[in-house]
Amino acid sequence: MSFTLRAVKVxxxxxxxxxxxxxxxxxxKTACRSIPSxxxxxxxxxxxxxxxxxxxxxxxxxKNANVTNPKVIDMLLFKGTEELNNILExxxxxxxxxxxxxxxxxxxxxxLDPKDQGLSSFLKNFYKSxxx
Amino acid sequence: xxxxxxxxxAMRPLKYSNSRVFIRSIVSKxxxxxxxxxxxxxxxxxxxxxxxxxxxxxxxxxxxxxxxxIEVFVDGYPLKIPKGFTVLQACEVAGVDIPRFCYHSRLSIxxxxxxxxxEVEKSPKPVASCAMPALPGMKIKTDTPLAKKAxxxxxxxxxxxxxxxxxxxxxxxECDLQDQSMAFGSDRGRFTExxxxxxxxxxxPLVKTVMxxxxxxxxxxxxxxxxxxxxxxxxxxxxxxxxxxGEEIGTYVEKLMTxxxxxxxxxxxPVGALTSKPxxxxxxxxxxKGTETIDVTDAVGSNIRIDSRGPxxxxxxxxxxxxxxxxxxxxxxxxxxxxxxxQRLNDPMIRGVDGRFKAVNWRDALAVVxxxxxxxxxxEIVGIAGxxxxxxxxxxxxDFLNRMGSNNVWCEGTGAQPNADLxxxxxxxxxxxGLEKADCFLLVGxxxxxxxxxxxARIRKTVRANNAKVGYIGPATDLNYDxxxxxxxxxxxxxxxxxxxxxxxxxxxxxxxxxxxxxxxxERKDKDAIFSTVEAIAKKGxxxxxxxxxxxxxxxxxxxxxxxxxxxxxESSNSIESAKFVYLxxxxxxxxEKLPNDAFVVYQGHHGDHGxxxxxxxxxxxxxxxxxxxxxxxxGCTQQTxxxxxxxxxxxxxxxxxxxxxxxxxxxxPYDTIGGIRSRIRTVAPNLLHVDERxxxxxxxSLKPEIKSxxxxxxxxxxxxxxxxxxxxxxxxxxxxxxxxMLLKK
Ligand code: SF4
Ligand code: FES
Numbered sequence: 001m002s003f004t005l006r007a008v009k010v011x012x013x014x015x016x017x018x019x020x021x022x023x024x025x026x027x028x029k030t031a032c033r034s035i036p037s038x039x040x041x042x043x044x045x046x047x048x049x050x051x052x053x054x055x056x057x058x059x060x061x062x063k064n065a066n067v068t069n070p071k072v073i074d075m076l077l078f079k080g081t082e083e084l085n086n087i088l089e090x091x092x093x094x095x096x097x098x099x100x101x102x103x104x105x106x107x108x109x110x111x112l113d114p115k116d117q118g119l120s121s122f123l124k125n126f127y128k129s130x131x132x
Numbered sequence: 133x134x135x136x137x138x139x140x141x142a143m144r145p146l147k148y149s150n151s152r153v154f155i156r157s158i159v160s161k162x163x164x165x166x167x168x169x170x171x172x173x174x175x176x177x178x179x180x181x182x183x184x185x186x187x188x189x190x191x192x193x194x195x196x197x198x199x200x201x202i203e204v205f206v207d208g209y210p211l212k213i214p215k216g217f218t219v220l221q222a223c224e225v226a227g228v229d230i231p232r233f234c235y236h237s238r239l240s241i242x243x244x245x246x247x248x249x250x251e252v253e254k255s256p257k258p259v260a261s262c263a264m265p266a267l268p269g270m271k272i273k274t275d276t277p278l279a280k281k282a283x284x285x286x287x288x289x290x291x292x293x294x295x296x297x298x299x300x301x302x303x304x305x306e307c308d309l310q311d312q313s314m315a316f317g318s319d320r321g322r323f324t325e326x327x328x329x330x331x332x333x334x335x336x337p338l339v340k341t342v343m344x345x346x347x348x349x350x351x352x353x354x355x356x357x358x359x360x361x362x363x364x365x366x367x368x369x370x371x372x373x374x375x376x377x378g379e380e381i382g383t384y385v386e387k388l389m390t391x392x393x394x395x396x397x398x399x400x401x402p403v404g405a406l407t408s409k410p411x412x413x414x415x416x417x418x419x420x421k422g423t424e425t426i427d428v429t430d431a432v433g434s435n436i437r438i439d440s441r442g443p444x445x446x447x448x449x450x451x452x453x454x455x456x457x458x459x460x461x462x463x464x465x466x467x468x469x470x471x472x473x474x475q476r477l478n479d480p481m482i483r484g485v486d487g488r489f490k491a492v493n494w495r496d497a498l499a500v501v502x503x504x505x506x507x508x509x510x511x512e513i514v515g516i517a518g519x520x521x522x523x524x525x526x527x528x529x530x531d532f533l534n535r536m537g538s539n540n541v542w543c544e545g546t547g548a549q550p551n552a553d554l555x556x557x558x559x560x561x562x563x564x565x566g567l568e569k570a571d572c573f574l575l576v577g578x579x580x581x582x583x584x585x586x587x588x589a590r591i592r593k594t595v596r597a598n599n600a601k602v603g604y605i606g607p608a609t610d611l612n613y614d615x616x617x618x619x620x621x622x623x624x625x626x627x628x629x630x631x632x633x634x635x636x637x638x639x640x641x642x643x644x645x646x647x648x649x650x651x652x653x654x655e656r657k658d659k660d661a662i663f664s665t666v667e668a669i670a671k672k673g674x675x676x677x678x679x680x681x682x683x684x685x686x687x688x689x690x691x692x693x694x695x696x697x698x699x700x701x702x703e704s705s706n707s708i709e710s711a712k713f714v715y716l717x718x719x720x721x722x723x724x725e726k727l728p729n730d731a732f733v734v735y736q737g738h739h740g741d742h743g744x745x746x747x748x749x750x751x752x753x754x755x756x757x758x759x760x761x762x763x764x765x766x767x768g769c770t771q772q773t774x775x776x777x778x779x780x781x782x783x784x785x786x787x788x789x790x791x792x793x794x795x796x797x798x799x800x801x802p803y804d805t806i807g808g809i810r811s812r813i814r815t816v817a818p819n820l821l822h823v824d825e826r827x828x829x830x831x832x833x834s835l836k837p838e839i840k841s842x843x844x845x846x847x848x849x850x851x852x853x854x855x856x857x858x859x860x861x862x863x864x865x866x867x868x869x870x871x872x873x874m875l876l877k878k
Contacts, residue, residue: 126784126788127495127792
């Protein structure tokens with residue numbers, strides 16, 4: 001982990017929401033700039049396009065759109081930087097990146113059986129597990 | 133050291149207990165060297181302004197008649213107790229837990245371990261509180277140095293010959309001896325001789341013995357198991373052999389424990405001398421999670437605690453319920469749990485053309501079942517609930533099949549034309565604890581010892597307590613208490629009904645006569661005739677009065693009472709012969725011989741038992757230890773199981789499967805949650821929602837139409853062939869298999 005510590009410096013706290021906001025744009029831009037090298041490191045060319053990755057990054061950031069506390073934003077920013085660094089350091093493997101970002105939480109096994117459309121939520125849950 | 137100085141020292145902890153001067157010494161204190169003097173001093177220092185204490189274990193005192201109350205003083209508190217209480221009981225009411233080994237509230241008093249010594253004012257020596265009746269005005273002191281010193285002495289004797297086994301002892305962590313030696317034990321031993329060792333005995337597949345652990349001088353506490361065996365279980369298997377330090381507990385003539393209650397000696401034994409064999413070295417009791425639930429292996433519904441570790445049931449212990457099982461459970465209940473790990477169905481399966489099962493997913497399995505079901509004609513659809521089914525799933529099954537247009541739903545073991553209209557006709561009207569008031573029993577075609585061991589223990593208790601007469605009609609059997617074997621079949625019943633039999637006068641002269649009819653008779657063709665004969669006896673013998681209903685049915689299975697309450701009765705008696713689609717919900721003991729070969733059988737259940745052999749589709753369900761379900765026991769008391777462990781594999785709860793299937797078949801049931809089903813049950817049988825309450829039947833059998841049919845004179849059979857194997861769980865259990873092998877050998 002030493003390289004992460006070296007690479008990720010803890011920036012000073014944001015004084016207000018404005019500063020935090022500009023930092024968020026900053027990290028988005030940095031991430032977008034590293035997309036080409038990420039695609040190269042993890043051989044992602046044949047599964048996603050650059051623009052798709054960009055929107056994935058944007059949606060990751062939008063997940064926290066409701067956070068207004070600058071301290072929390074700082075923390076999230078730190079985590080984001082760390083994550084980006086891990087990816088760039090090749091601290092992850094291809095399937096991590098694919099599983100986590102390209103496919104999303106649903107994963108590879110997606111139940112998109114057309115027959116399932118009209119089912120009640122009870123039956124959908126029933127097929128998944130006994131505990132619901 | 134002068135006496136005054138000694139006395140003042142003794143008083144110090146009491147008077148200045150929060151001043152800094154008081155230094156707590158760990159080694160033997162000077163006041164302990166001369167206990168009499170210090171206790172005399174301490175007595176004066178006791179002031180009753182200590183905070184009031186609440187009774188041990190929430191004990192409540194019941195005064196049979198208020199004039200008999202006497203007043204005693206425990207540690208200075210005045211206290212009213214009924215006459216006949218022992219000093220130990222009085223202390224319990226006062227909130228003082230007296231250390232004890234040999235005393236057990238449900239067994240006779242032995243008074244031989246002397247651990248329970250307390251001081252009583254004006255008696256020269258400390259007295260054994262468990263054996264001493266409390267007398268009016270007695271001043272009891274429980275925590276004087278003298279008492280403590282005495283207990284320390286006892287403890288030292290007890291530990292003298294006790295092995296240093298705790299690290300490898302299954303009792304470790306819940307051992308009375310361990311706990312008490314923490315309180316009263318000395319930190320070093322003075323015993324330098326060799327410790328005694330004793331050869332272990334083989335007590336069969338259930339109880340493991342480590343006799344050395346019981347080899348304290350004179351074996352007092354093993355005495356508990358001897359008393360249990362003779363008093364509660366009714367076998368004379370364990371006894372003392374030899375004398376002095378050569379004395380040991382043995383099964384006379386190396387006889388095996390033949391009682392169906394033998395497992396209870398494990399709980400009774402305060403040390404690790406008798407432990408559970410299947411549980412040996414499996415787990416430590418502090419790693420276990422306890423779940424309070426209900427047993428389903430018979431119709432009694434014993435209260436149990438399932439101890440589990442992760443996904444595994446490690447052991448089953450009884451829970452106190454005075455109305456049902458007191459604090460005992462049968463061996464089947466206690467040891468059947470290894471069956472929960474064997475032969476489990478964990479995936480939905482479909483039988484292929486080659487006759488082999490192939491695992492499929494739920495979607496496909498339900499689709500196949502729904503398709504076949506929709507092709508069958510409504511009257512060709514049959515649903516049978518198993519003996520372990522809970523009320524919720526039976527309700528769902530009945531609703532579902534009714535929606536499919538079929539009315540052929542029943543629960544196995546209830547016979548062709550069960551009488552589900554009058555609740556008094558299928559439950560135990562006297563209630564299990566009510567049996568204790570009886571003074572005359574007539575058992576008709578039932579062997580409670582194998583059908584409901586806890587009911588049998590109750591009857592035995594009654595027989596011992598008030599010499600109740602027991603008459604028994606059925607195949608010869610050993611019931612564990614004195615009984616008259618009146619005959620083997622309906623002939624004897626007729627004789628009694630007509631008043632020709634001498635036992636009839638016993639019934640009519642009894643104050644509280646009880647008739648128990650076995651549910652095994654439900655399967656007989658002439659059951660209506662038998663029941664009306666029994667009712668005739670009841671009428672003539674004054675068995676049913678406004679204040680006493682002594683006419684009982686003893687059910688066999690956990691599901692039966694709820695099934696009859698919910699109205700799971702077959703429409704016609706030969707529906708199996710004409711069935712094209714059979715839905716077995718855990719039903720393993722139905723006779724499928726007559727089923728047409730082209731019938732489609734769905735087996736929903738948790739074990740690969742009899743039902744699976746004929747099944748075309750298997751739907752895995754959860755066992756009683758894995759689901760929340762309502763059960764009604766034979767006396768009409770509703771209780772619920774709670775999930776202790778997760779389900780295995782891809783199994784689902786029974787009612788969920790039926791609910792899902794109903795949707796796939798296009799007949800969606802209107803409930804999605806267990807609460808939803810329960811509100812549906814409320815409209816059918818509201819008593820099933822009053823959990824932990826016994827709902828007595830409201831109407832007596834007098835409303836029943838007269839039945840004029842002939843009794844068939846074939847003798848009654850026995851309903852349970854093998855006590856240890858009655859359902860799919862017990863049949864899958866290795867321990868139960870060993871027990872039945874032993875039973876056969878005898
Ligand atoms: S019986 Fe109790 S004291 Fe004796 S070895 Fe076992 S745990 Fe230890
Ligand atoms: S408990 Fe009283 S003598 Fe054993």
